[in-house]
Structures are given as structure tokens and as C-alpha cells.
Amino acid sequence: MDALIIDSTEDTPQVILDPKENNFILSERSLPENAIEFYKPIFEWLNKYKNDPNKLTTFNFKLDYFNTASAKQITKILLFLENLAINHEVKVLWSYQKDDLDMKSSGTRFAKLIKVKIDLVEI
């Protein structure tokens, strides 16, 4: 399956969904006005990916900031990974800058709410 790569802008994150390299990354800032529209191609891609996923999927969230509209879409990605983990190996990393209590507590929040293990990584 072809990788989905979306370059970052000043209000949307960089997206890398690359099964060949087992590289799944969401990084930088996510504060689009219309989060549903931005995340739509990501969910379309993921829905195809789930038909023939890697043995191991390693998904790394490396966000500096996200707005509430994006929070809901990130929750949906995590729920997707939770589902994928039923029959496949899934590793979720939540990376945050040292001193960034905000992103750290978001990671902690998701780790409590999602039934797939989320490793918090200080970078």
C-alpha cells in the first residue's frame, strides 16, 4: 500500500503513514478551522490499511499543539489503533518536549481512556 504523506502548514500537522518503513507519524501543530476535512483523507487511508496491515504498526504522535477540534480526530485515530490491536501488534508512542506539561497531560489523558498501551516519551 502506498504511503500517505502530507506536509505540514502553519496550522496543520505533518502526516506520515508509511507501512513499508513502519513509520506512522503525526507531528507539529494541528489547529485547522475544519478538522474533519483535514483528517478525512487520513481516515480513508487507515480504513484501507486495516484490510492488510503490517504485523506491527508503530504510531508516533509527536504533536506540539492541537486544538479541541483536532482532539476529537486524534481520539478517532487512537480508537482505530485500539481496534487494530485486537488482531495485530500495535505500538503507540506519545512524544512530548521536555517541560511541555500540556502535551504530557494530553498523553496521560489518552493513555487512561484508550485500551491500547500508550508509551509517553519525553524528547
Next chain:
Amino acid sequence: MSSITGDLDYALELFRDMQRENLSYIYRGIFSQKITDNILSLAEGNLTNVGESSTVKKRVFSIMVEGLQNITRHQDENLINEKDRTGIFVIQRKGDNYFITTGNLIDKNHITKLTGQLNKINSLEKDELKKYYKEVLNETEISKKGGAGLGLIEMARKSGNKLAFDFTEVTDTYSFFYLHLEISRSKDDARKDTDKEVNESLKSIKGLHKILNKENILLIFNGIFNQDSLINLLTIIEGHMSTKINLRKRVFNIMVEMLQNIVKHAGKGTVESGNPGIFFISEKNNLYLLNTGNYVLNSKVEELRKKIDYVNELNETDLNNFYNKSLFNFEIDSSKESGLGLIEIRLKSQNKLKYTISKVDEQFSFFALQTGVN
């Protein structure tokens, strides 16, 4: 969680004053290159959003560039930490005219020379001004701070009007120099005098500046809100805040949610350009007060009231639980609404939200919201 002591009445007063104008935009503080660039694109974007003609836009833009360069050139790194000594930039649209005001500290020793230059420029007619520009360009050695008055001549030429100016004493050595320009939107070749009206308008800016200093207001934006203006405003405030990362991020967070509320929910706007509203931010002893004001439909007022009152009543644990619950409530999940904005604002500010809603007419009310972050 504590309660904040911000003065919402004062905020409302400011809203009311500014509502009469279609656009006004004030920045007060340090003028870095990045901040200056964003001030320019924010103003430019808004000229476009209010449907200004390209001729007027160009003239306003070039005067803004010269004015901002004047401030950055004369900005003294040693003095800008004092709140009454930071530069100020103001653009307003009143009826058929734009007004641009710049203010910066200058050494008192330069007042006589500067006054001479300004009076000379004001005494010249259009053609003479063009000639004078060439003269100055050829004769004077360019000082290391650039200029030699060329910027002033350029501004006078572009505005088509005389330059209003004033000095206010700040210390024994320094004065504050105000430069105030009027740009007519209608075609009018004759240069107007710095008449009573312009001087009155400069006087009102000086009065406003006093209040801004007292309240330590960093920025006021009264204009059209869309995603572009939001990004510009964020970048300006980010550049301004040298405070520690967590406070900065919380201010950033709240600002995004408050401004996107205007972008998505406010009334009286258009889909193409955005919604009218006002935003201003002040800082005192590391307490940041963020204020927004916008129109809401009368039919939505009750629902809005209920939502805010509800999140205000919750303690931190309940707020977190409510946030989590809303995060998984996919019944509310559209391009307009995630159901999380107000909860997030309340959580991140750790203070109760202050608001007022006042009826404007049969269709709309004015909604003012204030959040304190410390």
C-alpha cells in the same frame, strides 16, 4: 481554582467604542521582524476582507511599511521593557478614511530637527514634495539608521495629506513621538491641511495610549476573523510572550479556542471573508486577560448561557470528566462543533469565565467573553 479580578465593564466599554468603526487594530510592544511581518499581513488581509480597492490597499500598505520601519529603527533595546515606553502602531478606519498612527520613543535632542523636517514636508505642495524627495535622496548621506527623513516624505506623498505629529515627555532624556496620518479612500488630489479633525483624532489616540499603558494592553484587533487572521494574531502574541513555556502554551491554547469560536459561531459575517469581532489581550503581573466580543443570534443566547454557566460550576475533576465524556461523544462531531471548546478554555485558564450578553437588535446580541490565565 481561583477567581479573577479582570474588569469586564472596561472591556465592554472598549467594545462599544470600537464597534462604531469597521476596523481598528492596535499593537503595543516590541516590534521584531516576525511581529512586524504579521502585523502587516493581518492588516493587509483585513483590507481585503472588508473589500477595499487595490489602490487604497497599496497606499495604506506602503504607509504601514514605512511607519513600522520607523518604529523598529528607533526602538531602543534598553528601554522597551518599560511598559509606557514601548512602541505603538494603530490603524483605524473611520467612515471614508484610514488613520495610521505610529508612536515611539525618541531622544529629546532630536525633537527640534525632526519638527523642522515635518514642518518643511507639510509646507510643500505635491510637486514640490516630489522634488524635495529627489533632493534629499541625492544630497544627504544615509545615516546608519537609514532614512534621513525619506520615510517621512514618502509617507506624506502616499497619504496625500499633511502629517500630524506630537511629542509627549516621558523622561528627562526621552519623549514619545506620535505620527498620525490620514488616508482618504476617495480620490482627492489636493493635500488637506492638518485640520482640527485630524488633530482631534491624534488627541484621542494619545488618550487611548494612556489607557493601554495603564491596563498594559498588548493588542487590540477589531476586524474580520477567519483562520488567516487567527494565525497572524497567534504569531504576534507568541512573539511577544517571552514568558515560560507552560503559561505561553496555555495562553496560546485559549486564544485558539476563543478565536475559533468567533470564526465558527459568530453572527453578521460572510462565508467568504469571515465574521466580525474584537479581540484584545492584556497582561498584569503575569495574569493574561484574553477578551473576545462578537455577535450571536438571539435564538442561540440561551443555549450559550447554559453552556458557560455549566462549565463555570464544575470543579477541576468534574471538568476533566466532562472533557473526557465529550471527547468520546461522536454525536457532536462536525466541521463546526466538537463540544470541547468551552471546557478546554475553562480547564486551561483554571479560572471561571466571565461573560456578558447584551441585546443589540431583534436579531443579534453582543457576546463578550473574558478569560484570565496565570
